[in-house]
Amino acid sequence: MAHQDLHELLRSLRVWTPGETELRPFDPETAPPTPLALFTSWLAEAVAAGQPEPHTMSLATVDEEGLPDARIVMLHGADADGWSFATHATSRKGRALAAHPHAALVFYWPALGRQVRLRGPVTSAPSKESQADLHARSTGALAAALTGRQSEELASLEELRQTSEAAWRRARENPSEPSPTWTLYRLRPETVEFFQGDPHRRHVRLEYRSTGFGWSRALLWP
Numbered sequence: 001m002a003h004q005d006l007h008e009l010l011r012s013l014r015v016w017t018p019g020e021t022e023l024r025p026f027d028p029e030t031a032p033p034t035p036l037a038l039f040t041s042w043l044a045e046a047v048a049a050g051q052p053e054p055h056t057m058s059l060a061t062v063d064e065e066g067l068p069d070a071r072i073v074m075l076h077g078a079d080a081d082g083w084s085f086a087t088h089a090t091s092r093k094g095r096a097l098a099a100h101p102h103a104a105l106v107f108y109w110p111a112l113g114r115q116v117r118l119r120g121p122v123t124s125a126p127s128k129e130s131q132a133d134l135h136a137r138s139t140g141a142l143a144a145a146l147t148g149r150q151s152e153e154l155a156s157l158e159e160l161r162q163t164s165e166a167a168w169r170r171a172r173e174n175p176s177e178p179s180p181t182w183t184l185y186r187l188r189p190e191t192v193e194f195f196q197g198d199p200h201r202r203h204v205r206l207e208y209r210s211t212g213f214g215w216s217r218a219l220l221w222p
């Protein structure tokens with residue numbers, strides 16, 4: 001596609017159009033006292049609204065050299081201990097988290113015009129818990145973890161196919177085979193921002209800030 005076509009295409013695309021886009025209003029006065037409670041109801045509403053894959057999120061990290069990176073991962077859980085996701089400790093993100101155990105998570109649910117952003121320190125769960133979390137998931141998830149070598153340079157797709165096929169066989173034959181580098185991480189948020197889009201661009205942004213004992217809340221200009 002020519003450069004000009006791309007710019008024209010981009011200008012023709014819309015996010016929210018007044019009079020056309022219907023987004024439900026969000027009254028921050030009615031928000032619950034904890035971000036976990038609001039997140040739980042927003043996720044349920046995203047599922048009910050038919051948002052595809054609402055449990056996927058961007059994970060942003062800072063690497064050994066202080067440079068940022070981001071990618072999509074799946075949310076494995078959220079509770080008082082934090083929002084959890086899993087990956088290989090030896091992957092790029094795993095190495096970044098070892099160097100800088102802080103991260104940001106971003107959810108975007110376009111069906112509702114909603115975004116949720118979290119920032120905070122990240123800890124890794126003990127190996128036993130990480131393996132139990134993996135073994136509670138699908139055969140495909142275990143096969144992917146057993147394939148391993150995530151983020152290493154791959155010589156050919158044929159090598160991937162052979163390794164993956166062998167990993168699928170092992171996952172089917174031994175559903176509790178460990179994947180030693182597979183690690184469950186928890187981000188314990190210090191701030192959680194809820195963004196409700198508005199067709200007139202009067203987006204509502206509510207930020208929860210951890211006080212150490214509970215949460216304070218503030219509105220932010222959009």
Ligand SMILES: Cc1cc2nc3c(=O)[nH]c(=O)nc-3n(C[C@H](O)[C@H](O)[C@H](O)COP(=O)(O)O)c2cc1C
Pocket residue numbers: 053056069070071072073074075085086087088091092093094150151
């Ligand atoms: C929808 C979706 C879900 C994904 N979920 C995960 C996940 O839960 N864990 C994971 O390690 N990679 C997941 N990935 C792959 C990552 O985005 C990324 O390509 C991979 O983890 C390597 O990232 P890294 O090189 O920054 O470590 C997912 C990708 C997509 C598109």
